[in-house]
Amino acid sequence: MAAVSLVRCERGFARDAAPDWMRQELRTGTTIMAVEFDGGVVIGADSRTTTGAYIANRVTDKLTPIHERIFCCRSGSAADTQAISDAVTYQLGFHSIELDEPPLVQTAANLFREMCYRYREELMAGIIVAGWDKRRGGQVYTVPVGGMLTRQPVSVGGSGSSYIYGYVDSNYRAHMSKEECLQFTAQALSLAMERDGSSGGVVRLAVISEHGVERRVVAGNQLPSFSAI
């Protein structure tokens, strides 16, 4: 019946000729952070995307605009978080046009939560939603893996966040100014990038306020250093 000749693949070669990093999914293995201040929010992220042990992109932008004054910081699977952000951007844009008003940050955060919770088995995404709206000013909402939603004045996420909980808890003060928040974020991210192998590259910062969005980049050699060791 079969006119096809089938080749035996029983040699000593590896079954799968592709190396490990070609088969692994692209992860953002990251450090992300967001801080509220009076008048807006400061968000920051590192810039490393890894596939296994290979750095696929060393200049990634993990701060993704969802709407004019609402951003999200992405951690987890690159493909999943990009797809979720695209979907939420569409939904929020549609909602905003219907309403004829800029959307609330809380709305954006809930859209993320809906998607992350409904598809929690298939997705691997830890997202921080931050922005400014007229009703409540600057807000930070965190939607970790699993789909919880909570509002926090300061939030860190990603694989590098474990190393900076102590620093953030001890150094955060309420009612910091914009410059103090930027300094605080840059330092926290540097510390995380120093210790976490999956975080690195440059520090990307953004300030979102009533006046719009201001973006900054701090290159690797300009990062604050802390210890002599």
Add this chain to the structure above:
Amino acid sequence: MALSHVFETPVSGFNFENSTRNILLENVLDEGKTKAPKPLKTGTTIAGVVYKNGVVLGADTRATSSEVVADKTCAKIHYIAPNIYCCGAGTAADTEKTTDLLSSNLTIFSMNSGRNPRVVMAANILQDILFRYRGMIGANLILGGVDCTGNHLYRVGPFGSMDKVPYLAMGSGDLAAMGILEDRFKVNMEVEEAKTLVCDAIHAGIMTDLGSGNNIDLCIITRRGVDYIRPYQESEYKQRRQEKYKYKPGTTPVLTENIVPLELELVHEMVQTMETA
């Protein structure tokens, strides 16, 4: 949602009919001792670089099936649109079909809207397709092109992630190629410098990776047009055939000859006039 370019309506879930057929075939033949042939992987080095006036894409030409070179002159730079080309690494069938699908969609879109397709649109469509299949389509693609908004280079991964970068290498030889690119890439290079850089990057991949080899193809895309140079550089390890395999008429001796005339009679004749008005 109005999508003027999407030709296929996405169905939910996957179609695994072929996997049950494969299992059936394996069980029938040799009672499961023989396995089906592995899918053809391109085991590749591909690279792309944005330069002053456009984009240069490069690729090697080896396609492997496990340890055997299946195709020495495989074309890995696929046509997407007159101003957009795509290099594919990973499973050969997946990259071919995905790029064909993308090309058809963009052509339909161009015809419907009267616009030239943009590179970012091609990247978004690819991302949609690949994310839907959750990594089952093994296509690692470098998408490069020039449109009214500038010169662009995108990487789309098999799970549906997208990166926009000025230079890029993918495939099994990408570590070596990336080393060359990281060392010598500069912004706004001239065309000759960019071509040499991409050629050297692919060459590094060919020298260090078993899955890459043979010739180097280059594709230079600019506002004015595309220069697809295939091959740009031939392998120095080409072999000449030792013998000729053409035989003269009369090489085989004729032993007997038997001529049988076929008697045919006209049974039925039907004339149909063509309307050429």
